[in-house]
Amino acid sequence: MRVERLVPLALPRGQKLQCELCRGPAGLRCGACCVTYYCEVEHQKADWDSIHEKICQLLIPLRTPLPFYNSDKERNHGLEQQLSREKHLVELTHRVAQKFLFEGKHKEAIPAALHSLRFSIHIYGLNSVELVPPYLILAEASIGLGHLTQAEEYLSQAQWTVLKTSHCSDAIQSKLHRNLGLLYAAKGNFEESLYHLANDIYFASCAFGTNNISSSGGYYHMANVFFRQNKMDIADSLYSEATDIWHSYFSGLIDVQLQTIMSPSEIDILCLPALRFHSMELNTIFIPSADESQQAEASQILNAILDIREHASRQQPMKTGKVVHALAMLHYLILDIPKAHELAMKALLIISYLQKQDSAEAIQQLINLIKSKPFYAK
Known part of the structure; x- marks a missing residue:
């Protein structure tokens, strides 16, 4: 990885460069792809360690002007390819962020989740239910880092989107309730936490069937809540489940x-x-x-x-x-x-x-x- 300082005079008039992480004014550029910018070396390193190393070259065709097409058919084909690349990046960045979460690497999960969110917004728009998964990852990462106010903001966005969607899947409902359960557990509101984790298990069972691995996390987190309350018999039963x-x-x-x-x-x-x-x-x-x-x-x-x-x-x-x-x-x-x-x-x-x-x-x-x-x- 190489870091290059930007030359302001070389920029087109009126063009503003934003940091990939914080969206603040950028003064550094990734020397590998030359289409990604950062405000400081620390943000570039954080992005690289999280996701940029995996998607560096994939960003080039998305952040450079489309070529000239000789026909509408060629242009439509080019746009379809670009959309396919963006959808692939949504899936890849989400998967990487989720993996970091399960490994307890909450800080590393955030840049990947931010990429997933931004690509989803670009593809589906600001009010789409497809934005809920990255919101939930960002919320869970924030909970893991102890940033509960930030987590509440992400969860509010996710909840509002779900409420506005007439046909939200059981799988999404499950993930939303799990994150709400984790948030309330972090705040010490165990009764509310258990309510949401029970709903997590219910919706996971509706989506995937009873005792599917998708519901294991709900049982595990419920057990942790009872464990913290020193209700060991119930916790033991849920850990066994x-x-x-x-x-x-x-x-x-x-x-x-x-x-x-x-x-x-x-x-x-x-x-x-x-x-x-x-x-x-x-x-x-x-x-x-x-x-x-x-x-x-x-x-x-x-x-x-x-x-x-x-x-x-x-x-x-x-x-x-x-x-x-x-x-x-x-x-x-x-x-x-x-x-x-x-x-x-x-x-x-x-x-x-x-x-x-x-x-x-x-x-x-x-x-x-x-x-x-x-x-x-x-």
Whole structure:
């Protein structure tokens, strides 16, 4: 990345340059794309670390004049291509911002979310429901940074947009209520927080079905509220619900993989030579790369629950083992094989003391799959 100072005399008369982040007067330019401007090096670095590195070259065709077209057909085709590029950037910036949120990197999420919001405004207009997702990310990032007033402003914008939309999807309603729940929890208004988080779970269930992974966050955040109120039995039950959702989801992916690679004569999962014979068929990521934010959410929720389980005054080995097993499956599915093996062995050790045959067999199947990987390190 190179930073170049602008030469004011070289600018067209009356042209004003705005900082990509704060929209204040800009005096620096990205030397890589030459179409993005900043007020100071700190803002450029923040934007680069968040999203600009990924979209730097993608911005050039959007921020340079359209070429001369010989016909209306060519012009319309050019405009369609530009719109397609902008929509791609909306999705990309939103996905990156969401991933940062789940990783707890609230500051890094903001520049990416601002890009998503601005591209959405340009495509859909100021009153479109498509603006709600970036508003919600900006609100959640602001909550994470302790900027509650700013978060309220973003949520007010999102709420107003939803109220004006006659057919707002259940998925959007779910995300809105989750952020309202997080805001009220941060303000210490637990009753209002639980109301909104319950609505989050309801709308997520309507949109995606009961016990879908989209509702796991609602259960997890509700558990955190009860945990803060020292209502441990309720919190424990909700943490278990969130764990069960992810455990069931990952188990389904593992089962699909086992059915795909095993022939009827190879049903015995303990037959490692057969698994190694099919090992090249295992080198795929079963959580699509487009869902990196989903991976980050699962990791955030399960690791937090594991930490709570391991530090609880009353140990519950079965529940702890289930969290560890879910994390082992997650790391296997994203091909983090050494970590997957470490967690799977830990889960097997916990479960073996409880003499739970079904759970132990499922973990052993996972361990055998891990060992079948060509790059498995013994």
